[in-house]
Amino acid sequence: MGDDKVHDVxxxxxxxxxxxxxxxxAGEGAEVVVLERERFPRFHVGESLLPTELAVLxxxxxxxxxxxxxxxxxxVFIDERSGRSSRFSFDEGxxxxxxxxxxxxxxxxxHELLRAAARAGARVRERHEVVDVELxxxxxxxxxxxxxxxxxxxxxxxxxxxxRYLVDATGHDTxxxxxxxxxxxxxxxxxxxxxxxxxxxxxEINAELHERGDVIVKIVDDGWMWVIPxxxxxxxxxxxxxxxxxxxxxLEREIAESPLLQRLSAGAQPSPIRLIGNFSYRNTTPQGPRxxxxxxxxxxxxxxxxxxxxxxxxxxxxxADLLGPALREGREAEAELMxxxxxxxxxxxxxxxxxxxxxxxxxxxxxxxxxxxxxxxNFRAGVISMLAADVWRDDNPFxxxxxxxxxx
Numbered sequence: 528m529g530d531d532k533v534h535d536v537x538x539x540x541x542x543x544x545x546x547x548x549x550x551x552x553a554g555e556g557a558e559v560v561v562l563e564r565e566r567f568p569r570f571h572v573g574e575s576l577l578p579t580e581l582a583v584l585x586x587x588x589x590x591x592x593x594x595x596x597x598x599x600x601x602x603v604f605i606d607e608r609s610g611r612s613s614r615f616s617f618d619e620g621x622x623x624x625x626x627x628x629x630x631x632x633x634x635x636x637x638h639e640l641l642r643a644a645a646r647a648g649a650r651v652r653e654r655h656e657v658v659d660v661e662l663x664x665x666x667x668x669x670x671x672x673x674x675x676x677x678x679x680x681x682x683x684x685x686x687x688x689x690x691r692y693l694v695d696a697t698g699h700d701t702x703x704x705x706x707x708x709x710x711x712x713x714x715x716x717x718x719x720x721x722x723x724x725x726x727x728x729x730x731e732i733n734a735e736l737h738e739r740g741d742v743i744v745k746i747v748d749d750g751w752m753w754v755i756p757x758x759x760x761x762x763x764x765x766x767x768x769x770x771x772x773x774x775x776x777x778l779e780r781e782i783a784e785s786p787l788l789q790r791l792s793a794g795a796q797p798s799p800i801r802l803i804g805n806f807s808y809r810n811t812t813p814q815g816p817r818x819x820x821x822x823x824x825x826x827x828x829x830x831x832x833x834x835x836x837x838x839x840x841x842x843x844x845x846x847a848d849l850l851g852p853a854l855r856e857g858r859e860a861e862a863e864l865m866x867x868x869x870x871x872x873x874x875x876x877x878x879x880x881x882x883x884x885x886x887x888x889x890x891x892x893x894x895x896x897x898x899x900x901x902x903x904x905n906f907r908a909g910v911i912s913m914l915a916a917d918v919w920r921d922d923n924p925f926x927x928x929x930x931x932x933x934x935x
Contacts, residue, residue, distance in 0.1 A: 530688075531689070532689070533666055533689045533690060533691060534558050534559070534560050534688060534689065534690040534691070535552075535557040535558040535559060535690065535691050535692065535854050536548075536549075536552055536557055536558070536559045536560070536690060536691065536692045536693075536694060536850070536854070537559075537560050537562065537667065537669050537688055537690035537692070537693050537694070538559060538560065538561045538562070538649075538693075538694040538696055539562050539657050539660075539669070539693070539694065539695055539696060539697050539702055540561075540562075540563065540695070540696035540697040540698060540700075540702075540822070540824070541561050541562075541563030541565075541567065541637070541641045541644075541651060541653070541696075542571070542637055542640075542696060542698055542822065542839070543636075543637060543640055543822065543836050543839045543840060543843075544696040544698075544821040544822025544823070544824070544839035544840070544842060544843045545561055545563070545694065545696030545821075545822070545843070546561070546587075546637070546640035546641045546643065546644045547583065547587060547640065547644075547839070547840050547843035547844060547847075548694055548696065548821060548843040548844075548846055548847050549561045549644040549647070549649035549651075550586075550587045550588075550640075550643055550644040550647045550649065551586065551587070551647075551843070551844065551847035551848075551851070552649075552847050552850060552851055552854075553644065553647040553648035553649040554647045554648065555847070555851040556851075556855075557850075557851060557854055558650075559644075559648070559649040559650065560649070560650045560652065560688060560690070561641070561644060561649050561650065561651045561652065562652055562655045562656075562657055562669070562671060562688075563641070563651065563652065563653045563654075563655065564654065564655070564656040564657075564674070565653065565654070566653050566654050566676070567634075567637060567638040567641050567653060568634035568635060568637070568638040569634055569637075570633070570634055571633035571634065571637060572633065572720075572722060572763075572765070572801070572803065573633055573830065573833075573835055573836065574630055574631050574632065574633055574755045574757065574763050575599065575628075575630055575631075575742045575753070575755050575833040576591075576599065576628040576629045576630070576631060576833070576836055576837070577628050577833055577834065577836070577837040577914075577915055577916040578617050578624060578625035578626065578627060578628045578915040578916070578917070579624075579625065579837050579840075579841075579915060579916040579917050580628065580836060580837050580840050580916075581625050581627075581628070582625075583840040583841075583844055584840075586844070587640065587643050587644075587647075588643055588646070588647070589639055589640060589643050591629045591631070591636075592629075594635065594636075594639060595758060596629040596630060596631045596632070596635075596636070596758055597629060597630040597631075597737060597740045597756060597757060597758040598627050598628075598629055598630075598740050599627060599628045599629055599630045599739075599740040599741060599742060600616055600617060600618070600626070600627050600739045600740055600741060601614055601615050601616040601617050601618075601739065601741050601911075601914075602614070602615050602741055602742050602743075602744060602914055603615075603741050603742070603743050603744070604744045604746065604892070604896040604897055605743060605744070605745045605746065605787065606745070606746040606892070606897055607745065607785060607786065607787060608746075608747075609897070611893075611897040612897065613896060613897050613898060613899055614741065615907075615910065615911050615914055616911070617911060617914075617915050619907070619908060619911050620908050620911035620912040620914075620915055620917065621905075621908045621909060621911075621912040621917070621920070621922065621923060623917070623920070624911065624912045624915050624917045625915065625917075628915070629740075630740055630742070630755055630756055630757055630758070631757075632757055632758075632759065652671075652673075654673065654674040654675075654676065655671050655672070655673050655674065656671065656672045656674055657669055657670070657671055657672075657697075657702060658670040658671065658672050658685065660693065660702070660703065660706070662693065662815070662816070662817055662818055663817075664816070664860070665860075666689050666690065666691060666817075667689070667690045667691070667692065667693040667817050667818065668687060668688070668689055668690075669687065669688045669689075669690065669693065670685060670686075670687055671685065671686055671687070671688060672684070672685050673685070673686065691817070691854065691859050691860075692817050692818070692819075692850060692854070692859045693817060693818040693819075694818070694819055694820075694821060694846065695818065695819070695820040695821070695824045696820075696821050696822050696824055696839075696843070697824050698822060698823040698824060699823050699827065700824070701808075701810060701820075701823070701824050702824065703810075703812075703818065703820055703824070704810040704811075704812065704813075704820065704824065707812055709810050709811040709812040710808050710809075710810060710811075711808060711809050711810075711811050712807060712808045713807035713808060713809065713828070713829075713880065715769065715884065715887055715888060716769060716806060716807040716828070716829040716883055716884075716887060717750060717751075717767035717768065717769050717806050717807065717829040717830075717831070717887075718768060718769060718770070718773065718804070718806055719767070719768065719773040719802060719803065719804040719806060720765050720766065720767045720773070720802070720803050720804075720806070720830075721765065721766050721773055721774070721775055721777060721778040721800055721801070721802050722753075722763065722764060722765030722766070722778070722800070722801055722803075723763075723764060723765075723778065723797050723798045723799065723800045723801070724761050724762065724763050724764075724797075724798045725761060725762045725764065725791075725792045725795035725796065725797055725798070726760075726761050726795060726796045726798070727760065727761075727794070727795050727796050728760055728761070728762055728791070728792070728794075728795050729793060729794050729795070732790075732791055732793075733756070733760050736756035736762070736791070737756060737758075740756060742754070742755055742833065743755075743787075744831065744896075745785070745787065745788075746892050746896075746897070747766070747781060749768055749769050749770045749771070750766065750767045750768040750769050750770075751766075751767055751831055751886075752764065752765060752766050752767070752781060752785075752788075753765045753767075753830075754787075754788070754791065762791065762792065762795070764778075764782065764788065764792070765778070766778045766781055767806075767829065767830070767831070769887055773802065774802075775800040775802065778800055779800070806827070806829060807827060807828060807829045808826070808827055809825070809826040809827075809876065810824065810825050810826060813825040813826075813865075813869060813872075814864075814865035814866075814868060814869055815862065816860055816861070816862045817859065817860055819846055819850075819865045819868060821839065821842035821843050821846055822835075822838070822839035822842060822843065823835065823839065825842060825872065826838070826872070826876050828876065828879050828880060828883060829883050829887075831883055831886055832879060832882065832883070832913075832914060832916075834875075834879050834916055837916035838872070838875055838876070838879075838916070841871070841872065841875060841916075841919075842868065842871075842872050845867070845868045845871045845872070846865065846868050849864060849865060849867060849868055850864070871919070874918065874919065875916075875918045875919070877930065878913065878918045878926050878929055878930060879913075879918070880935065881929040881930065881932065881935055882913060882929060884935050885929075895910065903924070905924055906924050906925055909923040909924045909925030909926060910925045912925075912926075913925060913926050
């Protein structure tokens, strides 16, 4: 497993960001090793994608309709306390915004991406855990532990890999950020999430939810809930709270007190409730000589607008487009190599940060997300394009308003 060869790129983490970067770099001829601690497929939350991911998926050679996954045509915001609701359809966005996305099972989705990276030529090593990293002036050294399979007789073994460049795609583990103590939390966003799945929805409920495949965002006191239909006939339901301690009982209570959720889940089998934290942070040192962090290892924002995979793909794609030529020309050690990546991603992080802040700290939900319409058709189209993660454009009046505001 260990060898004296200096690999072009060592990628730590085989989730969407790592798989995307590996696929694109290997496709350009780079010698890429992906180190993934888990054995895929494995469970992961985050089942709702956004339309801007379609172009990247095409580059990766992954067809989500063929898997298949459920097409998602928009988002519905609901407040049962007031009886108000509003639908935002992606096909009503600004010109050029794609008209659909997908609702996915992350275990299958992430596995498809990792397999596509291997087909492109990346060497994927599952159940290989990074123990230590040394970022040198001339190369990077990674200490790796090959983990025994659960229930297996083999003991874990350690070895070392050498590379020209390191990509941290370790998600919430934030490998390099924790080493350098560069994790900075965003304050005032969701603190944690509680979620479960419902198996075996009634046929009429499946038909209703699958007609458009929309994600439902239900606004509650100090937070929000998600309802995501899956092509398997299951439904993902979760609760995010910005204040107080989030316990399983809170999700149980919200479901019990919601006429909508009682109707949708009637007769279905609920899974045990899971809890996740580590919400909303950024890595203040996401790039440097011979390394870059992408996906959640660079930044994670409250998932109210389902931006996680879109931002992971965007960062991985830009990294690959910068690193590929640099490797061929022998300039991968340049300290400023990834400045364009940082600038590219900061625009998206800033826009979504401001959008999310207004959700929690202003009347944005009442005045915009629950409004039946807006005096300006172009303004509403801009909101939809932001909800689609189509944020790298200059003609969006809503996004431009957010970015021009002096206060976040």
